[in-house]
Amino acid sequence: MATARVESPGWSRFVLPIAALIGLGACVAGILVLYDPQGGPNLLASIYDALGNTSGATELRNGQGDQVIAKLLLAAIALAVGVGGIWLLFITVGGLVGKLQAKWRDRIMPWVFAGPALVLLAVFLLYPAAGTILRSLQDDQGQFTLANFAVMVEPEFTQILRNNVIWLVVGTGASVILGLVFAWLFDRVRREALAKTLVFLPLAISLVGASVIWGFVYAWQPAGQPQIGLLNAVVVGLGGEPISWLTTSPINVFCEIVIMIWLQTGFAMVVFSAAIKGVSAEIIEAARLDGATERQIFVRVIVPMIRGSIVTVSTTIAIVTLKIFDIVYVTTGGHFSDDVVANRMFLEIFQFFEDGRGAALATLLFIAVLPVMYINLRNFRRQQVEA
Numbered sequence: 001m002a003t004a005r006v007e008s009p010g011w012s013r014f015v016l017p018i019a020a021l022i023g024l025g026a027c028v029a030g031i032l033v034l035y036d037p038q039g040g041p042n043l044l045a046s047i048y049d050a051l052g053n054t055s056g057a058t059e060l061r062n063g064q065g066d067q068v069i070a071k072l073l074l075a076a077i078a079l080a081v082g083v084g085g086i087w088l089l090f091i092t093v094g095g096l097v098g099k100l101q102a103k104w105r106d107r108i109m110p111w112v113f114a115g116p117a118l119v120l121l122a123v124f125l126l127y128p129a130a131g132t133i134l135r136s137l138q139d140d141q142g143q144f145t146l147a148n149f150a151v152m153v154e155p156e157f158t159q160i161l162r163n164n165v166i167w168l169v170v171g172t173g174a175s176v177i178l179g180l181v182f183a184w185l186f187d188r189v190r191r192e193a194l195a196k197t198l199v200f201l202p203l204a205i206s207l208v209g210a211s212v213i214w215g216f217v218y219a220w221q222p223a224g225q226p227q228i229g230l231l232n233a234v235v236v237g238l239g240g241e242p243i244s245w246l247t248t249s250p251i252n253v254f255c256e257i258v259i260m261i262w263l264q265t266g267f268a269m270v271v272f273s274a275a276i277k278g279v280s281a282e283i284i285e286a287a288r289l290d291g292a293t294e295r296q297i298f299v300r301v302i303v304p305m306i307r308g309s310i311v312t313v314s315t316t317i318a319i320v321t322l323k324i325f326d327i328v329y330v331t332t333g334g335h336f337s338d339d340v341v342a343n344r345m346f347l348e349i350f351q352f353f354e355d356g357r358g359a360a361l362a363t364l365l366f367i368a369v370l371p372v373m374y375i376n377l378r379n380f381r382r383q384q385v386e387a
Contacts, residue, residue: 026084026085027081027088030080030081030085033074033077034074034077034078034081039074040070040071040073040074040077041060041061041067041070042060042061043070043073044057044060044069044070045057045058045060045061089112089116090113093112094113097109132363132366133359133363135355135356135359136356136359136360138356139356140356147356148356148357148359148360149360149364151357151360152360152364157344159339160339160340160341160344161341163337163338163339164322164340164341164368166250166253166257167257167324167340168318168321168322170254170257171260171261171264171317171321172314172318172321174257174261174265175260175264175265175268175317176268176310176313176317178261178265178269179266179268179269179271179272179313180269180272180303180310182195182196182199182265182269183268183269183272183273183275183276184272184276184298184302186199186269187273187276187277196270199266199269200266200267200269200270201266202262202265203263203266203267205263206326207259207263207326207327207330208326208330210262210263210327211259211327212330214255214258214259214262214331215330215331216228216229216230217229218231218232218245218246218255218331219232220232220243220244220247221242223241223242229242231245232245246331246332246336248336249336249337249338250338252331252332252336252337253337253338255331256328256331256332256338259331260320260321260324260327264317264320267313268317271312271313272306272309272310272313275306275309276302276306278306279301279305279306283301283305284297284301284302287300287301308379308382308383308386311376311379312376312380315372315375318372319369319372319373322341322365322368322369322372323341323365324340324342325340325342325343325346328340328342329343329346334347341365341368342365344361345361345362346358348361
């Protein structure tokens with residue numbers, strides 16, 4: 001028996017385009033209100049005018065009146081434009097695309113869902129990145145220049161680059177090695193979950209919070225005074241002289257790196273632990289039967305088999321250390337020969353008002369991250385092929 005084909009109502013052909021136009025108009029109007037610095041007060045003043053509250057509208061336009069209500073109104077508009085606009089876009093455009101032939105529908109429909117995200121990515125990531133690179137090649141008058149990059153060869157900036165290299169090598173290397181060792185050791189203990197929790201807990205603390213905590217550990221007082229810092233209390237208790245850990249170069253650089261290692265080791269341990277548990281038990285037993293020691297099994301069997309996870313964790317932590325800012329800014333501000341690129345970029349822009357140098361440092365940091373991202377993507381593709 002033939003099945004009758006149910007045709008969609010003819011009015012839907014007109015409702016969807018009209019709804020799309022209404023939604024587009026509402027989104028454009030909302031964006032214009034958000035773009036205007038006085039959009040919230042002006043819109044609320046217009047509402048007051050419509051309600052007959054002329055005095056309240058005048059106060060708002062003069063920077064007085066219910067400014068809190070104006071801000072809440074802006075927040076509501078932003079929410080409506082962001083969530084409601086995208087929701088309406090998916091419904092209307094998806095409905096229109098669904099009426100196309102199957103060949104075109106299958107090609108266009110993925111872009112309907114990925115399109116808004118790609119637009120936001122372009123507006124909030126690609127456009128600022130291109131603007132930063134362009135600004136790094138301009139002077140204060142907007143003329144092309146390489147002077148912003150030329151200063152990078154000065155001793156002050158070479159020291160900053162050296163500090164970033166130290167962060168990259170020591171911070172990443174120590175976090176990965178300790179995470180790998182802890183994952184292997186904790187996999188063999190009885191209270192595995194408790195042990196892993198103790199190592200993983202610091203990751204729940206923000207970089208700023210961890211810097212404040214370790215600031216008390218590194219606290220220093222002159223000799224003869226009570227030492228509130230844990231580390232100096234131990235040093236003095238053993239008969240030594242208190243050390244100003246955060247102001248003495250190059251000790252301070254490594255003291256700050258310890259904070260990063262304390263935070264990132266837990267992340268590395270969790271990933272490595274999952275990878276180690278994925279190694280076939282038959283392979284490990286075969287290695288033991290061949291006479292391999294536990295250390296040889298770990299180095300020659302476990303590590304090569306979880307190489308993909310090691311590369312992923314290493315590149316992830318490397319990116320974090322390359323753009324490190326919070327720890328240096330909170331502990332010393334980079335004033336004791338421990339400055340790094342991200343912190344100096346912040347100071348150049350917001351303290352010295354050298355936008356060109358700040359943009360050059362941001363561009364330099366972006367270039368440094370690119371090889372790490374390439375390694376990560378290549379490792380990801382290799383894992384897909386092996387899978």
